[in-house]
Amino acid sequence: MIPPSRDPFPHGSGQFPHEERDLGASAGLLAAWFAARARDLPWRPTDPLRRHPWGVLVSEVMLQQTPVDRVIPAWTQWMQRWPTPADLAGASPADAIRAWGRLGYPRRAVRLHAAAVAITEDHGGSVPDDAASLRALPGVGEYTAGAVLAFGFGRPALTLDTNVRRVIARHDAGQEFPSASVTVGERSRALEMMPSSGADRWMAALMELGALVCTSRAPDCSRCPLARGCRWLALGRPPGNAPRPQARYAGSDRQARGALLAVLRAQEGPVTQRRIDAAWPDAIQRARALDGLVADGLVVPAPRGRWSLPAINPPG
DNA sequence: TAGTCGTGGGT
DNA sequence: TACCCAAGACT
Structure with missing residues (x-):
């Protein structure tokens, strides 16, 4: 069940006020923008036959x-x-x-x-x-x-990443940010809007627009090809439900894990406990971080009380 | 579901 | 300086 306050379309898609000009109707504008402005990323082959x-x-x-x-x-x-x-x-x-x-x-x-x-x-x-x-x-x-x-x-599959979800939330729902996780409503509406041909390029274009123009903190609506139909812009870009901030990193277990793993990465063979101990001052936190790294398969115990990266494929 | 999980550049 | 943010997955 979706909490009504978290659903960007609390009244359902049938009563969506701008349904006649949602993102699906702007596919042409989006495609033209993507053709002109898409970045040349190495994992994006220019020849579709060479995927x-x-x-x-x-x-x-x-x-x-x-x-x-x-x-x-x-x-x-x-x-x-x-x-x-x-x-x-x-x-x-x-x-x-x-x-x-x-x-x-x-x-x-x-x-x-x-x-x-x-x-x-x-x-x-x-x-x-x-x-x-x-x-x-x-x-x-x-x-x-x-x-x-x-x-x-090249299949017609949904790619509802943070960029696509943000563009849809703003353009169609008039909200600054999407909900914390993908809703069933988002999936169904995106499927309805997805063009019958070139769906993969449509998804890539939405993603690119979110990454380059409709960014999280500083969207540049003056460069947006879909600004005319954007409900969020029409509403005066009202501030919305901001995503939950990330946990503090300084002094965190994550930082401790990073410090320990950096030692393992830098050295070719197993690392002594002494080297591990020198990498992070707090012993309790250090032990917790090391346990986590072992549990995640990033570190394995080595002979004579040492530690190493997993050189052998784990069973299973 | 909310918390956990790295790193570095931008503001 | 301190946040803020970046094409998520997993539990």
């Missing part, structure tokens, strides 16, 4: 909460080193964690490696092209599965 689902999957996992500018060089090196899922599956998780570098949220590297193993063992080395199989891969949720289907295979 690369593996490259798309790698990019989408890297882009989970990490800005595009930092993903580009990491993705390029990753794809040169592991051009197919089988190539990555043949490497160790430790190699993947080190190649992940400082993209952040390194559990994603472990999951991407595990996904490569699953693709190799269960799907003949080819990225699966159905939603259920994609969702079964480690680290692949609703958004990423849709993105692989749409951008990797």
Whole structure:
């Protein structure tokens, strides 16, 4: 059940006041803008016949909460080193964690490696092209599965990421921010608006618009191709339900984990407990962080009380 | 569902 | 200086 106050369309789509000019009706304007302004990102092949689902999957996992500018060089090196899922599956998780570098949220590297193993063992080395199989891969949720289907295979799949959801919330619902999580109403309305052909480009264009123009903090409505039909702009851009702020990072377990893992990444072999102890001052928090890293498969115990990145694929 | 999980650049 | 934010997934 959706709390009425969180649903951007509390009266249902049938009574939507601007239904005659929602985003679906502006697809042409959006397509023209995208053709002129889309960034040339390396995982976006200019030739639709040369789609690369593996490259798309790698990019989408890297882009989970990490800005595009930092993903580009990491993705390029990753794809040169592991051009197919089988190539990555043949490497160790430790190699993947080190190649992940400082993209952040390194559990994603472990999951991407595990996904490569699953693709190799269960799907003949080819990225699966159905939603259920994609969702079964480690680290692949609703958004990423849709993105692989749409951008990797050209299928008409929803990619309701934070950008798309923000553009829809503003343009169609007149609200500054979308709700905390995707609602069933959002899915159904987006499906209704999705064009019958070129749905993948429509999703990519909405995403690009949210990333470049309709940004979270400083939207530039003067450069927006959809400004004329934007309900939020027409209402005078009223402030809305701001998303919950992130937890403080300084002094957090996350920072402790990052400090410990940085030591493991920098050294080729196992690391002594002394080196671990020197990486974070608080012993209680340090132990908690190390436990978490082990639980996440980022660190494994080594002989003589030492610690290392997982050099061998875990069983299962 | 709300909390957890990195990192660095922008304001 | 302190936030704020970035193509989410998982529990």
